[in-house]
Amino acid sequence: MSQPQASKHLRVLREVGLVRVREAGKQRLYGLDARGLRPVHEWVGGFEEFWNETFDRLDEYVRDLKQARQEEPPDDDE
Template identity: 85%
Template sequence: MARAATTSDVFNAIAEPRRREILVLLRAGERPVAELALELGIPQPGASKHLRVLREVGLVRDRKAGKQRVYGLDARGLRRVHEWTGGFEQFWNESFDRLDAYVQDLKRERQE
């Protein structure tokens, strides 16, 4: 088997840099595809593909606006990621101490 489909999971959806950029851009408001493509500096089809992934995991929604299709942010899905990482908050504070202990171990090993 191969890897899980990007399209099925918010974690995978935001693993792509361009897609994160899109989400950031949409914080400033809705945008039609062409404008997003321009701001990202990628061809329109590429933008459409990324938008599709984001749409399928529910991070953006689209709305018809005349000839254009305007995409907007629906950040609710990011909450899950925020909470998951938040579950490690106490650990990244502890990590300095742990890392320190680790360094001590390395020194000890080297001397042996």
């Protein structure tokens, strides 16, 4: 990536609050500003809760299925 392209991307990230910049002589030093990710984290949290509950139900179903198979009498045809 060229320097102008990188600068453009960093400017956009700075404008939306995902990075912070500080001057050090002729350089600009960029760092992540995780506070800008909080809305994303909160939005994803709802999906995380949904999938955790879904996988918990799936796990319970699989355990029930295994238990039912263990309780079945052996098949005499085999």
